[in-house]
Amino acid sequence: EHHLRLARLLFDTMPARDAASYNILLTALAARGRVAEALELFDEMPEPSVRSWTALVAGFAQSGRPADALRVFRDMEGAGVAPNEVTVVAVLAACADVGDLDLGRKVHGYAKRQGYSRNVLVCNAAIDMYVKCGCVDAARGVFDAMDGRTVVSWSAMICGHAMHGEGDKALELFAAMRRRGMLPNGVTFVGLLHACSHMGLVDEGRAFFESMEKDHGIAPEIEHCGCMVDLLSRAGHLQEALEFINGMPVEPNSVVWGALLGGARLHRNVEVGEEATRRLAVLDPGNDGYYVVLSNIYAAAGRWEDVARVRRAMKLRGVKKTTGWSAISVGGTVHEFAAGDCAHPQAAAICETLDGLLEEARRRGYAPDTSVVLLDMDDGEKERVLARHSEKLAVAFGLMATPPGTTLRVMKNLRVCSDCHAAMKLISEITRREIVVRDRNRFHCFKNGICSCRDYW
């Protein structure tokens, strides 16, 4: 901050400024996410070069402002400036962040035509983009076609398979990597542990955790511990998870306690859930999600007075439940839906389509899971609330707006709800469509009535 002010002062008092001096300051501003200031300086520049544009795109992409990065990139296209390899890497990363498959594909196509495919960084960025846009097979295609893979390429692909619930492929890839004498790093192990966690491979996960230090000299960090707590608590070993936390080589953070809380919900353990929430209230007081999960645990146990107590505590602390939303991109336009949303121009038709699908799903054994609705209302009302969850609306719209057979790709800001998960499986079977849902932390690929997570999540 101080250095940036000094740089600005120097810049402003320079007798003459050339392109380089502008670009240096531009880079510094963009990298710190100072969007308005960076854009203002950019507009003052006499002749912005590819490097100036790229400084903005890359800086915004890296400082957690992917939407700004993509906006600038579109302006860059409009200005007729040809992106270079660095621009491509940054745009692909931004596409990965927001899940923009259309733009990601386009940019990757451009990169291939430009001969950028020999650039390892471009390929790695493309792998991650395809993974995070729900196309793990396309990511694997890029990976398989590469010739100069680095540990980053291997790790990105292992993490990609893990994210998509393809733990077996992640482990196979690790074996292949070892056969080629490629040395893993800490990220590789995060991917492996994540893979084990999503497949319930408790023994394998424990073995990887042991071996990383012993055989590879890689000290476990907080991320690896987080994976272990997730692995153990997801599999129902809540006591062992708690002991693991107490014996951890590093101080547990909110992610670690959050993983335990998730396991407590899954296995309906009120005591462990309460313990985790107590810790989380200290470590991450501004986050509302934990209270919601705890009240879920109480609701599942039928402890409605406690549900009410948590809700009162939330109100007292001024925490509000984050509104869930789902988005689907159709024909280059992103359509966003909130629960119960009637704002879409085709809302009536969407609801009609959805109700028809849910009726058919019921005939095939779907029963609305009203336990996920935490509001005080009767079951009929709860069912009506469930039937308008944002992911269901997004899928119904996607089905209407795309030709038969098109894969639907939905993005959600929170975790997909368990009732929607059950409904999606049947909707994929009824409509013979593949539905890929990008959750807050993983992918669900629904196909022929089955989800890629095999209901372990």
Place this chain on the structure above:
DNA sequence: CTAGGGTTAG
């Protein structure tokens, strides 16, 4: 010493 890039747990 004229700037820029890829993988990571809830």
